Amino acid sequence: MTRTAGAGRFAPSPSADLHIGNLRTAVLAWLFARSTGRRFLLRVEDLDDRSSSDTATRQLADLTAIGLAWDEPPEFQHQHVHRYESVVDELSSRGLTYECYCSRKDILQAPRAPHAPEGAYPRTCRDLTDTARDQRRAGGRPPALRLRSDTHEYSVIDLLHGEYTGVVDDFVLRRGDGVAAYNLAVVVDDAAQGIDQVVRGDDLLSSSPRQAYLGTLLGYPTPVYAHVPLVLNTAGKRLAKRDGAVSLSDIGRATAMAEIAASLGFTATNPGGMLDEFDPARLPRLPWIYEPVRQ
Numbered sequence: 001m002t003r004t005a006g007a008g009r010f011a012p013s014p015s016a017d018l019h020i021g022n023l024r025t026a027v028l029a030w031l032f033a034r035s036t037g038r039r040f041l042l043r044v045e046d047l048d049d050r051s052s053s054d055t056a057t058r059q060l061a062d063l064t065a066i067g068l069a070w071d072e073p074p075e076f077q078h079q080h081v082h083r084y085e086s087v088v089d090e091l092s093s094r095g096l097t098y099e100c101y102c103s104r105k106d107i108l109q110a111p112r113a114p115h116a117p118e119g120a121y122p123r124t125c126r127d128l129t130d131t132a133r134d135q136r137r138a139g140g141r142p143p144a145l146r147l148r149s150d151t152h153e154y155s156v157i158d159l160l161h162g163e164y165t166g167v168v169d170d171f172v173l174r175r176g177d178g179v180a181a182y183n184l185a186v187v188v189d190d191a192a193q194g195i196d197q198v199v200r201g202d203d204l205l206s207s208s209p210r211q212a213y214l215g216t217l218l219g220y221p222t223p224v225y226a227h228v229p230l231v232l233n234t235a236g237k238r239l240a241k242r243d244g245a246v247s248l249s250d251i252g253r254a255t256a257m258a259e260i261a262a263s264l265g266f267t268a269t270n271p272g273g274m275l276d277e278f279d280p281a282r283l284p285r286l287p288w289i290y291e292p293v294r295q
């Protein structure tokens with residue numbers, strides 16, 4: 001076992017109870033951390049869902065019920081809003097941010113520069129004249145704050161996907177409502193918690209170049225990434241509550257763990273036993289298609 005001083009983590013958003021796919025990702029995050037001698041930490045990403053502390057409590061209880069334990073008390077993002085503010089202030093003082101007045105519709109309708117990557121912010125507000133900025137300020141819409149990026153793409157190394165190069169645009173750091181954007185908060189928190197291994201669903205693979213690039217601007221070490229396959233329903237869409245019995249309370253702990261173990265090719269159905277069998281090279285690379293019992 002390689003010993004490192006770092007940590008891995010699981011970082012759920014408390015928007016709904018964890019479903020079997022989220023639980024499988026949590027198990028994998030724990031296995032990746034433990035098999036490399038890392039600590040395992042938990043972070044509740046509740047900047048959007050502050051009111052759902054009941055959901056967060058159930059999420060933590062479900063993780064405990066399936067046998068996962070973490071090494072420090074869980075962190076809640078809403079408790080360190082100052083962290084995000086001070087990083088945004090630092091970036092602003094270095095000239096690395098600008099105000100953006102665009103609505104979603106403005107962005108969709110903006111002409112795209114030739115070769116601009118799909119989904120990249122078209123930099124509409126990046127170089128506004130003082131007069132144009134004053135006019136937009138007078139419109140009353142509180143601006144978002146964007147990163148003034150000096151690149152269009154960045155590469156990360158992922159344990160399952162190899163070298164992955166993706167878009168880095170002038171992404172939002174602080175939303176118009178004043179709340180830190182996910183891409184900022186995740187980078188700042190991972191660094192603050194000493195996290196050097198990020199295991200999560202592969203729907204976030206395309207966000208990792210933005211996050212790693214921001215981390216380098218802030219002088220943070222880049223974590224090791226492992227983006228693991230998602231769980232899909234039989235229609236090939238992300239699993240959701242409407243698909244039927246998907247949460248631990250619906251399925252029951254023993255069945256859920258047996259299903260997760262089978263989907264990963266383990267004979268053991270508890271985290272400790274899975275750790276003995278864990279070999280990242282043998283993990284399935286395709287989504288797990290899960291057919292919930294209809295309720």
Ligand code: GLU
Pocket residue numbers: 010011012013045186199200201204
């Ligand atoms: N909070 C995010 C989610 O539940 C995960 C963020 C991350 O792991 O970086 O989808």
